[in-house]
Amino acid sequence: MISFKGVHKWFKALHVLNDINLHITPGEVLVVCGPSGSGKSTLIRTINQLEPINEGSLIVDGMNLSDKKTDINKLRAEVGFVFQQFNLYPHLSVIGNITLAPIKIRNTPKKEAEEQAMVLLNRVGLAEKRDAYPSQLSGGQQQRVAIARALAMKPRIMLFDEPTSALDPEMIGEVLAVMKDLALSGMTMVVVTHEMGFAREVAHRIVFMDYGVILEEAPPEDFFLRPQHERAQQFLRQLLTPMQCQ
């Protein structure tokens, strides 16, 4: 479904992605973790070409991203993206945020788009907020609306770029619950996150990155119990017992 072969990317002299080889199968939930600056956000942003790659090949849902003939807007419509900062459209209501792309890109009739939006809002537990504006919602609610907005396009792949990092601790759970529900429904997901509890419980595979390199790739039980690479061991120690590692 998503296939990286020898992918490189540079920001000027900085080598942010270094020889990435990664295959993600349909229905797989892949968690990408690593210290900040490790290239994990860049990695996920290459999948819908928010960041173009410089070298190698990247095939997403049968479309080759290096091919000039690939219609990038069409690809993006098939790939849902959830941002760390939600990025809801502040001038539109909740229902307006969710229905804009289906109506304008998929040409779904307004009434039908709104019915589908209500199904999604029910699913993320926010049906009563349909006419609210983003600024009237808490962070956790905004992120759940953002997930519903991405799902409204009926995507084949969902990408999450640190979806809970900007949230207050008590709101993280409600967002993770929606994501877990989505994973159980069989959605192909790539999730950049520091939520190791979520990774352990929901992920099929965990990728650990640092300095733009994939250092470790393992099922959750192996990754958490028997991390091979020294950097991964250090990273996990820091996450699990931050006070003792100062």
Next chain:
Amino acid sequence: MLNYTFDWSIITSGQYFDWLLAGLITTLKLSTISIILAFLLGLLIAVMRMAHSKPVRWFALAYLEFFRNTPLLVQIFFWYFGSYKILPAFINDWLNKTGFEFAAAAIALTIYTSAFIAEDIRSGVLSIPKEQMEAARSAGFSYLRSMQYIILPQAVRITIPPLVNQFLNLAKNSSLAMTIGVMEMTYQARQVESYTFKGFEAFTAATVVYLVLSIVITALVNLYNEKVLNVHKAT
């Protein structure tokens, strides 16, 4: 002490009142048409100014610098006296039929003001976080559609106060159209003065008209703004 008898009746009834009323209507028409066109053209130039294609950006920049940095009166004369020589015949015929003076004034006011409006809108667009464009693009919207549905609606809201200034300037600048014979408010007040020597009354009437016009424009835009702000409670 004053050796002047005020006679307000000449401007409140009869032929001179009709002249002033005709002037008012022309001013309203000229201002309304030019404000709408200047806004649309300003939007277009603002988008061109931020386009990916270099020639398009350069064209927009040249347009801005040219029309912002030359006097409006010269531009009015240019369109009125100069354009006749360079425009195709069929456009000239059409302009002659629709009233060439009015068209030249409307074109000059529209183009002059659109340059200022474009810069105001551009600064509004620049103040929208770049993540909004990313969110729109990642949903599958093209650059132009993202602008249309997501960026410009937000930018125009932020731009409302400076836009009001441009609209007011345009309404007041429309008085320059008298120099090419457009029979608008100032032209008619001047006319009344020539016939009656009642300059004080005539130009008082013109002053009041511009003042009321400006206040109405401000009130209308504020009303719209308030409506917008009411739905869209702060950000």
